[in-house]
Amino acid sequence: MADGGVDEDEKPVGELFGRLIDESKAYAKAELGLAKVTAEAKAQAAKKPALLGIAAFLFLQAAVVVLCITLALALATLIGPLAGGLIATIVALGIAAGLGLMAKKALESGQ
Structure with a gap:
């Protein structure tokens, strides 16, 4: 028996649903x-690798x-x-175009 003299099995359904909802x-x-x-x-753990990746990309861009x-x-010494x-410039644009076409094909094929 519970405190009020009511058995746990005899509680009203409304009270049980209220308790369930709470x-x-x-x-x-x-x-x-x-x-x-x-x-x-996860965001805090990914912050440092993301910053290092961005820095690496900037140095890669500078190297290119x-x-x-x-x-x-x-070439200036030759021609x-x-x-x-x-x-x-044409060589760089050609490489960029080739990479862009590869990206387009990969996007279209779903890879």
Whole structure:
């Protein structure tokens, strides 16, 4: 018997559903709080690798620019500065176009 002299099995259905709803709300809030904490921890853990990746990409981009300038300067000694610069630009644009076409094909094929 419970405190009020009512057996646990004899509680009204409305009271049982109310208790079920309250416990379900508490469970949902706890799960939501856990999900928030987990997401924040993952975001915090991904911050440093993301910054390092961005820095690596910027240095890669700088290296490609230096490579194009080096190609233009090397060609400038052979065919002149304007022609050397134009050829280096055309080579860079060709590589970019090829990579763009590869990306388009991969996107269309779903890979």
